[in-house]
Structure formats: structure tokens, C-alpha cells
Amino acid sequence: xxxxxxxxxxxxxxxxxxxxxxxxxxxxxxxxxxxxxxxxxxxxxxxxxxxxxxxxxxxxxxxxxxxxxxxxxxxxxxxxxxxxxxxxxxxxxxxxxxxxxxxxxxxx
Amino acid sequence: xxxxxxxxxxxxxxxxxxxxxxxxxxxxxxxxxxxxxxxxxxxxxxxxxxxxxxxxxxxxxxxxxxxxxxxxxxxxxxxxxxxxxxxxxxxxxxxxxxxxxxxxxxxxxxxxxx
Numbered sequence: 001x002x003x004x005x006x007x008x009x010x011x012x013x014x015x016x017x018x019x020x021x022x023x024x025x026x027x028x029x030x031x032x033x034x035x036x037x038x039x040x041x042x043x044x045x046x047x048x049x050x051x052x053x054x055x056x057x058x059x060x061x062x063x064x065x066x067x068x069x070x071x072x073x074x075x076x077x078x079x080x081x082x083x084x085x086x087x088x089x090x091x092x093x094x095x096x097x098x099x100x101x102x103x104x105x106x107x108x
Numbered sequence: 109x110x111x112x113x114x115x116x117x118x119x120x121x122x123x124x125x126x127x128x129x130x131x132x133x134x135x136x137x138x139x140x141x142x143x144x145x146x147x148x149x150x151x152x153x154x155x156x157x158x159x160x161x162x163x164x165x166x167x168x169x170x171x172x173x174x175x176x177x178x179x180x181x182x183x184x185x186x187x188x189x190x191x192x193x194x195x196x197x198x199x200x201x202x203x204x205x206x207x208x209x210x211x212x213x214x215x216x217x218x219x220x221x222x
Binding site for chain 1: 166196200
């Protein structure tokens with residue numbers, strides 16, 4: 001069965017302390033892997049799409065990478081405003097499967 | 109460019125009632141997907157509509173139904189509400205063509221079933 005697993009469930013960082021979030025997946029036919037940011041009580045905000053192993057994308061302090069079985073979201077020198085839940089999703093031919101998310105807290 | 113909008117923002121219903129949630133797609137998008145998000149969980153795919161027809165469905169019972177209109181807006185209908193239907197309902201729009209499915213989400217409708 002198709003699965004998306006994110007780790008850790010929660011992560012607390014000090015401002016400036018870089019780290020990585022993991023998204024591992026098992027799908028029969030990957031058509032894309034997506035990263036979203038979600039603030040409490042709001043809809044997910046699109047960050048990145050990755051389509052093939054080896055692909056990387058960057059936006060400000062965030063960098064997403066993709067291998068055949070997992071993706072990483074690297075956060076460099078995070079700020080308190082980066083605190084949010086980060087969701088990973090895989091597109092398996094019209095069935096978008098989400099992980100449970102990593103809840104990131106960045107302390108000043 | 110207009111983003112995805114949803115209405116209402118919040119809704120309280122009682123068990124057994126029916127509810128209709130509404131979504132307007134982002135300008136230029138022709139596909140709408142609906143998701144249910146329970147507290148502390150990731151969104152779960154309910155179904156997707158393209159050209160006014162259901163184009164994929166997740167593991168939800170038939171009492172969850174939808175519509176897409178010619179202007180690409182959409183409705184989610186839930187009959188015979190159950191307590192477990194309490195959740196944030198998200199609508200996402202996208203432009204369907206080969207090779208991509210980047211979806212952009214609305215703010216959601218918070219449904220509480222008492």
C-alpha cells in the first residue's frame with residue numbers, strides 16, 4: 001500500500017540552528033513529491049515540487065532534495081517565523097497522499 | 109490573480125444533518141480536489157473533479173459527494189453527518205495537464221459535528 005512517513009513528528013530548534021526534516025515514501029508510480037507549509041488553522045501553502053531523484057530546489061532558508069525513496073527539507077539558520085507544520089505529499093496518479101507532517105518550533 | 113476561496117469559514121452541525129461546503133478555484137485552474145484534515149494529521153484525499161466529473165476518489169463513503177460547475181467552482185456535500193466528520197475541510201485547485209499536479213489550497217472550512 002502507498003505510504004508517506006514524515007520524521008520527526010516534532011522538532012524544536014534554536015534560532016540559527018540548522019536541521020533537516022525527512023519524508024520517506026512507498027508509491028507504485030511517483031508523479032511528483034510536494035512540500036507544503038501549514039500554519040495553525042490555515043490551509044497548506046505550496047513550497048516545492050520535485051519530480052526525479054537527484055533534483056533539488058531552494059527558496060530562502062529552505063532546500064528540498066529527492067532520492068528514490070525519500071525527500072529531505074533542509075532548513076538553514078531558521079528564524080522564529082519558520083515555525084509551522086511542514087507537510088510532504090506524493091502524487092500517485094490523481095491520488096495525493098500526505099504525511100502527518102513535522103511540527104517545527106524555532107525559539108529566538 | 110485570485111487565490112482559492114472557501115465558504116463558510118466555520119460551521120456547526122448536529123449528527124445526522126447534511127452540509128454543503130463551497131470552493132472557488134484559483135484563476136486559470138480547471139481541477140478541484142477536496143481533503144479532510146483531522147487535528148494533528150495530514151490532509152486525506154476525498155476526491156478530485158475535472159471537467160465537472162469525478163476524477164479519482166479516496167477511501168470515503170458515498171455520503172461524501174461533490175460537484176464541479178462550468179466556472180470550475182465546486183461543492184462538497186456530506187450527508188448523515190457523524191461525529192468523526194468533525195475536521196478541517198480543504199479545497200485545492202490546480203491546472204491539469206500531463207506531468208504536474210501542483211495544488212494550491214484554500215483556507216479551509218472548520219466543521220464541527222455535535
